[in-house]
Amino acid sequence: MKKTILLFFIITIFSKAQSENGMAVYYSADNKHQFTIPETWTELDLNENADIQVGSEQDEAYMILLVDSKDDLFGWNLQKHSYSTFANILSGLYFPKIEGPTELTVAGNKAIKFKLEGTSEDINIVYFHVVIETETNFNQVLAWSLKSKFKQNEKLLMDVINSFVEND
Known part of the structure; x- marks a missing residue:
């Protein structure tokens, strides 16, 4: 009985800490x-090609991941993939304002x-477009929000992007 209570207590503390x-x-x-995403975010239907598509309609914050295998793209590098996929997004927007490119890790x-x-x-939108090159893939991350909500979501969106992990 004491072990059960102790186990329950440990699980409760661990769950609360998480x-x-x-x-x-x-x-x-x-x-x-x-x-790593906010617990309030859920899976959404944002892009039929996305490997991950999550966000919060209430907070107007969204993120998708599109993975391209390097094996499928002859002669491509990080710059070519980034500029090409960025151009696709840019072509669908009116009155664009661009910051970047910025190199990061x-x-x-x-x-x-x-x-x-x-x-x-x-609809006025602000995007982060980040392409992360791993050994085997180009990982395109799009994170966005309405312009009116972007300032309050900007740090969170970058935190989510920076939490990216590719598992073996």
């Missing part, structure tokens, strides 16, 4: 990629980040 920061680890369906991997503000379907 939820006190309000974050949870979210895995792709194949468990090869993960992000995410989980020990080289990455390129753009910040992009624009209008799509009469």
Whole structure:
């Protein structure tokens, strides 16, 4: 009986410690990629090609991951992938404002980040477009929010991006 009570107490403390920061680890369906996201975020239907697609409609904060295997892209490098995928996003926006590219490191991997503000379907949106190069993949992360909510979501979106892990 004492062991049961002690075990219950330990599990309760551990669970509370995990939820006190309000974050949870979210895995792709194949468990090869993960992000630490707010517990309030849920899986959403944002992009049919996304390996991960999560966010909060209430907070207007969203993130998708699109993974491209290097084996499928002959002669591509981080810059080519980043600029090519960024151009696709840019082509769908009116009145774009661009910051970047900025080189950074995410989980020990080289990455390129753009910040992009624009209008799509009469909605003002601000995006982070980050491509993270790993040994086997180019991992395109798009994180965005409404322009009116971006300042309050900016740090959280970058924290989620920076939590990226590619598992073997």
